[in-house]
Every structure is written in structure tokens, then in C-alpha cells.
Amino acid sequence: MTTLPDAKLFINGQLRDATGGRTYDVISPWTGAPVGKAADATAEDVEAAIVAARNAFDNTDWSTNKEKRLALVKKYRELFEANREKLGALAVHEAGAALGAVDKAHVSMALGGWDDYLAVFDRVVWEKDYGNKFGYGYESKRVAHYEPVGVVAAITPWNVPLYVNIGKVVAALLAGCTVILKPAPDTPGAGAIFGELAKEAGFPDGVINVVFGADPALAGEMMVKDPRVDLVSFTGSTAVGKRIMEQGAPTLKRVFLELGGKSAKIVLDDSQNFAMDVLTTMLVFHAGQGCAVQSRLLVPESRYEEAKAILKQGYAGLGDNWGDVSNPEHIMGPVINKRQLERVLGYIQLGKDEGATLLHGGAARPDKGDGYFVEPTVFVDVTNDMRIAQEEIFGPVLVVIPYKDDEDAIRIANESAYGLSGGVSGSFDRAMKMAKRIRTGSVGVNNGMCIAGDIPFGGYKASGIGREWGVEGIEEFLETKMIAYPVAAA
Incomplete structure (x- = not known):
């Protein structure tokens, strides 16, 4: 080293x-x-x-x-x-x-x-x-x-x-x-x-x-x-x-x-790239250690099972292609320190205790080295009142929440102490209307780049x-x- x-x-x-x-x-x-x-x-x-x-x-x-x-x-x-x-x-x-x-x-x-x-x-x-x-x-x-x-x-x-x-x-x-x-x-x-x-x-x-x-x-x-x-x-x-x-x-x-942030990505039922919109929320980059990461994925009840299958396949496809300090293709390494590792693992245990279903990951990975490695993790069957849906984990932990309709999705997105970033993907007019109602500092519609050095960045509420x-x-x-x-x- x-x-x-x-x-x-x-x-x-x-x-x-x-x-x-x-x-x-x-x-x-x-x-x-x-x-x-x-x-x-x-x-x-x-x-x-x-x-x-x-x-x-x-x-x-x-x-x-x-x-x-x-x-x-x-x-x-x-x-x-x-x-x-x-x-x-x-x-x-x-x-x-x-x-x-x-x-x-x-x-x-x-x-x-x-x-x-x-x-x-x-x-x-x-x-x-x-x-x-x-x-x-x-x-x-x-x-x-x-x-x-x-x-x-x-x-x-x-x-x-x-x-x-x-x-x-x-x-x-x-x-x-x-x-x-x-x-x-x-x-x-x-x-x-x-x-x-x-x-x-x-x-x-x-x-x-x-x-x-x-x-x-x-x-x-x-x-x-x-x-x-x-x-x-x-x-x-x-x-x-x-x-x-x-x-x-x-x-x-x-x-x-x-x-802090607990940003929501809403994927609408009329998304033309549903699989891609779901997969882009995989919380892998830099082990999820970003204030503006979209750590709550909201998908319609009508396509919830489809979304779970897409994520299961996506995380399985990632496999062990992370955590190698010498590999230029890897985008995820360890979390910053032992305290953060223990914090992330604590939230993973909390998610299990709250009744969420662990779809992938959930464990420390000492086989990766003597540093602070935790697997990319995703929970499904999450409700927005769970602590793993409300509190910032600052690690590679995604939670997936179903919603009934557009109003329900907006409600879930806004039922958070935070309001830093977020996203809506689907038909343009519908997604734009929803983006304007989400109480957050930046929103990417159809994966638009809402964070860049030439535009303002900041949050609402506790963000x-x-x-x-x-x-x-x-x-x-x-x-x-x-x-x-x-x-x-x-």
C-alpha cells in the first residue's frame, strides 16, 4: 500500500x-x-x-x-x-x-x-x-x-x-x-x-x-x-x-x-426504460457514501415484483466486482473507517429487525482485506416509516418501497426530514409535474444531470x-x- x-x-x-x-x-x-x-x-x-x-x-x-x-x-x-x-x-x-x-x-x-x-x-x-x-x-x-x-x-x-x-x-x-x-x-x-x-x-x-x-x-x-x-x-x-x-x-x-439526505428515486409505471431506471439506483458507487445519493427507490405496486427481479439480477451480476484497490474498473471500495462499518452493519441488522426483506448482500466482507468492507445491500418490502427508510445510512444500502399511484409516490418522497436530491423517471409531462411537487433541492427528470459545478446545489428541510x-x-x-x-x- x-x-x-x-x-x-x-x-x-x-x-x-x-x-x-x-x-x-x-x-x-x-x-x-x-x-x-x-x-x-x-x-x-x-x-x-x-x-x-x-x-x-x-x-x-x-x-x-x-x-x-x-x-x-x-x-x-x-x-x-x-x-x-x-x-x-x-x-x-x-x-x-x-x-x-x-x-x-x-x-x-x-x-x-x-x-x-x-x-x-x-x-x-x-x-x-x-x-x-x-x-x-x-x-x-x-x-x-x-x-x-x-x-x-x-x-x-x-x-x-x-x-x-x-x-x-x-x-x-x-x-x-x-x-x-x-x-x-x-x-x-x-x-x-x-x-x-x-x-x-x-x-x-x-x-x-x-x-x-x-x-x-x-x-x-x-x-x-x-x-x-x-x-x-x-x-x-x-x-x-x-x-x-x-x-x-x-x-x-x-x-x-x-x-444529510435520504433522496427518493421514483420510477413511474410508464417508464420506457424501466429496467435501466431501476438498475441505475443500485447503491454501489463509493460504497454509497454520498449525501445526494438516491437511497430510496420508489416503484409502482403494479411493477414491484418486476423491479425486485431486475435488482436481484443486477446485484448478482455485479457479484464480487468491487473492493479491489488495483482494479481500475471497480467503482466501490470500503467505507471510510471502522466506526462507519459498524454503523452500516447496525442499520442492516435494524432493517432485518424491522421486517424488511434482504434481497442481496448484508454482510461485512473481511475476505476483501483488513479494511472496512461491507457488501452492496438492498432491502425490499420496506415501508416508509421504517428507520432504514427515514435515516441516512451513508453506506451501500438501498431500500425499495412500493407505491399505489402518483399521489402516493409524492407523499412517500416528501415524508422525510430531508430534502436534498431525487429523481423521477417516466413520461415527461407526468414526471415534470411530480418533480415540481417534491420538496427537495434538486431533481433529475429521466436521469437528467441535476448536480453540476455551474448550477446551484443545496437542500430543503434538514438537508x-x-x-x-x-x-x-x-x-x-x-x-x-x-x-x-x-x-x-x-
């Missing part, structure tokens, strides 16, 4: 060890053994990062010099491209990505999202004329100015770390903010590379800072509570998102939250607040300032 380079902190323009030289082991999901070491940031290190980011925002021209920051963000992108091989190794050995997934969401889609940000940057509105209005005995001209919010804490997860890191860091930089990136403890290298390449690109000191450590909460909680941090952008679990809102409330912290990617993703990091003055004074 490859040994990754040590992951170092990046604070105020310097790559450095943690205070006191503290480190922790980075564990490979494939082997369960150390694959590298990372700096273990202390409270002193986090404080230094906050001070650096605050100073860079308040006392340099970073927030006002759009041409300078655009040029640096473009150079930064070129350096990431030159390090594509290293990015792939980090995805495999930190995040547990299979080789067939690296050139999809983990690296290629991530860098493509960066390109999308650059492509839409000229559509960001920095000034808007609201016209004149008469009042108080004179006429005023009103103009809105859009300016960066300030210091941003970007707190990111381990599932597709490069993709999420780019989603936050690049948007914040383009908006003119300074950034403190805090990646998850499992994937520090995918954050550390932002510091390494920022140094090479020549960013001003303090504009980009990267801190991480073995404690998943220390750095994040410090930044959330600190009044010098203006905005927290967080992707992760709904439970942690609620805690961030609570801890940020005393300083009225502005937050962007991209949280979050705000939007990432596209023009809206950059605008999340802007404040609105209205300026008015008497026309006669112009």
Missing part, C-alpha cells in the same frame, strides 16, 4: 508542523493500517489561523482586488491539474475511493467544478442600480454594492473531500474572502494540498489557511464560536449542522449548511441552508450594502 506524504498545516503563508510537533496516524480504509501521518493541530494553531485570516482580510487588498484574486485562483487551478496523480492517490488511500471512482466525483468532477466556477465568475453582480426614489423632500439615487463577507471557516467531510473543499474554498476566494479550511481527520491530505499549492501559487499570507487534527471538533468549534470568523460553510451530518447553528448563535454567525456551486455558490460569500445619496449631490 502506498505511503502518503506527511500532511502539514498551512498558517499565514507557512507550511508547518503542529505546536509541539503533535501528529496522528492517517488510516487507510483499504487496510485498516496507517498510510501516513498528519499534523495534530492545537488550539494555539487554530488561533494563529484565525488571526492570519482576519489580518489578511482587514489589512490587504485581497477583498477589493478582483483581478488579482482571479489571476491567482486560475494559477492555483493549473497547479492542481499538474498534481492530478497526487490527488488521485489521496482519494484512494485516504477516502477509500476505488480507482474507477477517482476520475469521476473524486478528482475529475471536482476539478471540473473549479472550471465551472471560473466560467461563471463574470456573471457575479458586484453592483446593482435600484434607481431613484423621492422621499423626505428630495430624490435619492440607490445602488447596491456586493462585497465579501469576511473570514470563512470551511469545514468539510471525508467522503469526497477534494470536491467539497473546492466547492467552498474556490468560491470564497473568488468572492474576496479569506479562508480557514478544516478537513475531516480521516482525510487531512486532501486539505493539506490546498496549503502546499497555495504556497507555490504565491497567495498573500493569511488568505488561505489549513488546519486539521485527530479531534474532529476542536478546530471547528473554536471557529464557530469566534466572532472574528464571519461565516461558517459546513458539509456533513445534520446533527453537527444543528450544533454549528447553536454554537454560532451567540455571535449571530452566518452559516451555509449542506447536510441544509443555502446553495453551493454556480453563481449562487459564490454569492453565498457576499454581503449586500445599499448606498443612497441625493441626486443633486452626484
